[in-house]
Amino acid sequence: MQTIAERLKITYERIDQATAQANRPSNSVQLLAVSKTKPVSDIRLAYEAGQRLFGENYIQEGVEKVQALADLHDIQWHMVGPVQSNKTKLVAEHFDWVQSVDRAKIARRLNDQRPAALPPLNICIQLNIDNEDTKAGVTPAQLPALIEEIGQYPQLKLRGLMAIPRAQVGVDEQQRSLTRLADLFAQYHTKLSDFDTLSVGMSDDLEAAIGHGSTMVRIGTAIFGERNQ
Ligand SMILES: *Cc1c(COP(=O)(O)O)cnc(C)c1O
Numbered sequence: 001m002q003t004i005a006e007r008l009k010i011t012y013e014r015i016d017q018a019t020a021q022a023n024r025p026s027n028s029v030q031l032l033a034v035s036k037t038k039p040v041s042d043i044r045l046a047y048e049a050g051q052r053l054f055g056e057n058y059i060q061e062g063v064e065k066v067q068a069l070a071d072l073h074d075i076q077w078h079m080v081g082p083v084q085s086n087k088t089k090l091v092a093e094h095f096d097w098v099q100s101v102d103r104a105k106i107a108r109r110l111n112d113q114r115p116a117a118l119p120p121l122n123i124c125i126q127l128n129i130d131n132e133d134t135k136a137g138v139t140p141a142q143l144p145a146l147i148e149e150i151g152q153y154p155q156l157k158l159r160g161l162m163a164i165p166r167a168q169v170g171v172d173e174q175q176r177s178l179t180r181l182a183d184l185f186a187q188y189h190t191k192l193s194d195f196d197t198l199s200v201g202m203s204d205d206l207e208a209a210i211g212h213g214s215t216m217v218r219i220g221t222a223i224f225g226e227r228n229q
Pocket of ligand 1: 080220
């Protein structure tokens with residue numbers, strides 16, 4: 001079996017190759033290691049191999065890991081899962097980024113509960129790019145209002161968009177989704193300062209996502225192996 005360090009290296013090679021193939025500058029795509037359901041010992045192994053950006057899906061589990069790894073000062077923690085309004089305080093206090101904001105109420109609470117001693121919380125709006133009933137995220141039509149709302153909050157810094165395109169579709173449909181997403185991102189990227197992050201691409205589709213302008217891929221399985229849950 002491969003070690004986490006080996007899997008991480010292979011993943012960085014995939015990213016480099018896809019970036020070169022898309023004629024994009026090297027280092028224009030960041031890797032977020034999604035460690036949900038995996039033990040803190042796995043996160044330490046990835047950290048020792050040089051990884052610094054980690055993503056978690058479940059708030060309680062995420063906060064426990066942030067606390068257990070508080071000695072690793074330069075980890076950047078991203079919440080990528082659903083944020084219920086009664087959990088916003090925990091998220092505002094422990095995370096550096098929240099990529100899954102899709103409601104004004106959640107944004108307002110994160111702003112109000114972000115401790116003043118910490119820098120503004122980095123935010124991505126989750127976009128439901130394929131209009132799937134089962135998926136969180138705003139529709140493209142709802143996006144402008146939420147962007148304007150978040151722009152008013154001093155303790156939030158709006159960094160971009162996050163999306164989970166529909167899995168297991170044909171190449172054409174996947175390309176159409178990714179193109180729609182890239183077009184929306186480009187509109188705001190040119191208008192707003194700090195709006196520099198397009199978070200899309202997972203273990204199975206990182207190449208396609210990088211081909212369509214992703215600046216951050218979120219990778220779990222390819223680094224940490226299959227999840228049991
Ligand atoms: C689990 C998860 C990932 C990682 O998915 P893999 O297919 O294991 O790479 C990325 N983004 C989100 C939002 C996730 O929940």
